Amino acid sequence: MKFLIIGTYSALNKGDAALRIGTIYALEKIFSDSQYTIMSVFPEIDKKVYQQYNVIKAIDTPLDMVINIVKVIFWKFFNKRYNNSNNYFLNNDILKEYYKCDIVINAGGDTLSNYYSNKSNIFYLYHIIIGKLLRKP
Numbered sequence: 384m385k386f387l388i389i390g391t392y393s394a395l396n397k398g399d400a401a402l403r404i405g406t407i408y409a410l411e412k413i414f415s416d417s418q419y420t421i422m423s424v425f426p427e428i429d430k431k432v433y434q435q436y437n438v439i440k441a442i443d444t445p446l447d448m449v450i451n452i453v454k455v456i457f458w459k460f461f462n463k464r465y466n467n468s469n470n471y472f473l474n475n476d477i478l479k480e481y482y483k484c485d486i487v488i489n490a491g492g493d494t495l496s497n498y499y500s501n502k503s504n505i506f507y508l509y510h511i512i513i514g515k516l517l518r519k520p
C-alpha cells in the first residue's frame with residue numbers, strides 16, 4: 384500500500400511532526416508492508432528528519448496549483464477519450480506521487496480554517512480537487 388501524506392508544514396513544527404509520526408506509526412501497525420511519501424513545504428529539512436521515507440516539495444504558488452489541475456483534467460480527458468495510460472501530463476513530482484499512491488492522508492492539524500489565512504484554505508481545496516480527479520481516497 385502506498386500512502387501520500389499531505390497537509391503538514393515541516394518537522395520544525397513539533398505538532399506537525401508528532402501528527403506525521405503518529406499517523407505513520409498507526410498505519411504501519413495495520414499495513415506492515417507499505418510505502419510513504421511526505422509532501423513538505425521544506426523538503427530539505429524534512430529529508431533529514433524522515434530519512435526512511437520519500438519526501439517531496441509541496442506546491443507553493445496558486446499558479447502552480449491551477450497548472451496542475453489543468454494537467455490532470457487534460458490527462459483524464461485524453462486517457463478516457465483514447466483509452467491509453469499515457470502519463471504525459473502528470474510530469475512533476477506532486478502529480479506523479481498522487482497518481483502512484485493508493486491513499487492520500489491529510490495529517491495536518493488545522494484544516495479548512497481562517498486562523499492562518501484564506502490562502503491555506505485554497506491550498507487544502509487544491510489537494511481535494513487533485514485527489515478527486517485522480518480518484519484517490
